[in-house]
Amino acid sequence: MTDIVKGSCECGGVTFELVGPLRPSIACHCTQCRKTSGHYWSATQVPNDRFKLTNDATLKWFRSSDSAQRGFCTGCGASLFWQKDGEAATSVGSGTLDGITGISTQKHIFIADKGDYYDIDGDMNSTSNKGNPS
Amino acid sequence: MSDFPTANSETATTYHGSCECGSVQFTAQGPLRNVNTCHCTQCRKSSGHFGAFIRIETEKLDVKPSDDLTWFSSTDRAKKAFCKQCGSSLFWVLEGRDNWSVMAGAFDDDIPVTLEAHLFTSEKPTYYTLKDGLPQAEHFDIQTSQQPD
Numbered sequence: 001m002t003d004i005v006k007g008s009c010e011c012g013g014v015t016f017e018l019v020g021p022l023r024p025s026i027a028c029h030c031t032q033c034r035k036t037s038g039h040y041w042s043a044t045q046v047p048n049d050r051f052k053l054t055n056d057a058t059l060k061w062f063r064s065s066d067s068a069q070r071g072f073c074t075g076c077g078a079s080l081f082w083q084k085d086g087e088a089a090t091s092v093g094s095g096t097l098d099g100i101t102g103i104s105t106q107k108h109i110f111i112a113d114k115g116d117y118y119d120i121d122g123d124m125n126s127t128s129n130k131g132n133p134s
Numbered sequence: 135m136s137d138f139p140t141a142n143s144e145t146a147t148t149y150h151g152s153c154e155c156g157s158v159q160f161t162a163q164g165p166l167r168n169v170n171t172c173h174c175t176q177c178r179k180s181s182g183h184f185g186a187f188i189r190i191e192t193e194k195l196d197v198k199p200s201d202d203l204t205w206f207s208s209t210d211r212a213k214k215a216f217c218k219q220c221g222s223s224l225f226w227v228l229e230g231r232d233n234w235s236v237m238a239g240a241f242d243d244d245i246p247v248t249l250e251a252h253l254f255t256s257e258k259p260t261y262y263t264l265k266d267g268l269p270q271a272e273h274f275d276i277q278t279s280q281q282p283d
Contacts, residue, residue, distance in 0.1 A: 008179065009179055009180075010176055010179035010180050010206070010208065011206065025261045025262070027183070027262075032154055034239035035152075035153060035154035035220075035222045035239060035240065036154050036182075036220065036221055036222050036223070037181040037182050037183055037223060037237075037239060038180075038181050038185060038186065038187070038222070038223035038224070038237025038238065038239045038240060039171070039181060039183065039184065039185060039186035039237065039238060039239045040183065040239065041181070041182050041183055042182070042183040042261075042262065043182065060218075060221070062154075062155070062219065062220045062221055064154060064220070070220075070221060072216075072220075072221025073221070074204070074218055074221075075206065076179075076180065076206040076208075076214075076216075077180060077204065077206060077214065077215075077216025077217075077218075077221055077222075077223055078179050078180050078181075078182065078221075079180070079181060079182035079221055079222075079223065080182065093181070093182025093183060094182070094183065094259070094261050094262075095177075095178035095179065095181060095182050095183045095184060095259065096178070096179050096182055097259070100260070101259065101260075101261055103261045104260075104261055104262075105261055105262045105263075115238060115239060115241075115245075116244045116245070117169050117238055117245050117247050117248055117249065118169070118186070118238075118248070118249050119249075119266065121265055121266050
């Protein structure tokens with residue numbers, strides 16, 4: 001596959017390209033994802049050999065747990081990436097992608113930690129109280 | 135710091151919020167308005183999915199000063215705040231207003247509110263659907279309590 005999907009943060013300090021096919025989006029309602037996104041986070045994922053940073057001038061990695069790190073833009077604060085230690089793959093916030101992606105939402109995870117101010121009634125093909133966005 | 139809102143002395147339910155790393159902390163005096171979501175390109179890029187916010191008068195907000203609280207001019211009239219240590223999205227402020235929109239996910243406490251409406255659905259991507267039956271606006275044209283003028 002040579003389908004390329006481009007994406008960026010809001011200010012353009014971080015730009016990237018993903019080579020398809022993209023994994024369906026998985027929505028994560030864990031506390032960390034809720035904090036970083038301001039609501040909850042939903043991400044596709046590609047192996048790192050199909051993930052190319054084309055501009056990382058303002059990219060910063062934050063260790064969000066003892067087994068994972070998050071990438072965000074220090075220029076605009078965009079919540080961009082998630083990487084689990086030992087896995088050669090990167091989760092990418094689906095909202096940061098440009099144009100037509102062709103993906104859909106596959107499932108919701110960590111719903112035991114979701115905020116009480118909303119219900120999950122959309123793309124609820126499956127849900128899980130646990131799991132991670134990998 | 136003079137540009138931070140400070141709490142008044144009224145007794146009301148106080149809700150705590152913070153970024154992921156805890157460097158930025160705030161409190162909001164209730165009662166709180168309901169939550170609007172925003173599917174505009176800027177909110178999608180910033181959140182990684184879509185935005186959800188509660189409009190709160192600045193006199194009811196108390197943001198603890200932090201060197202990590204960073205502002206970004208999202209448009210010529212709007213700016214948003216995030217933590218430069220952990221990247222958490224925190225506030226959205228429209229110029230000239232006496233209120234801030236606080237990201238709903240930033241609250242540590244349970245908040246007794248619900249979603250009210252979805253805004254800027256004209257810019258919503260296709261990878262998720264909205265099936266909750268709440269009012270939707272292609273732009274800011276729903277007569278809700280949180281629309282900008």
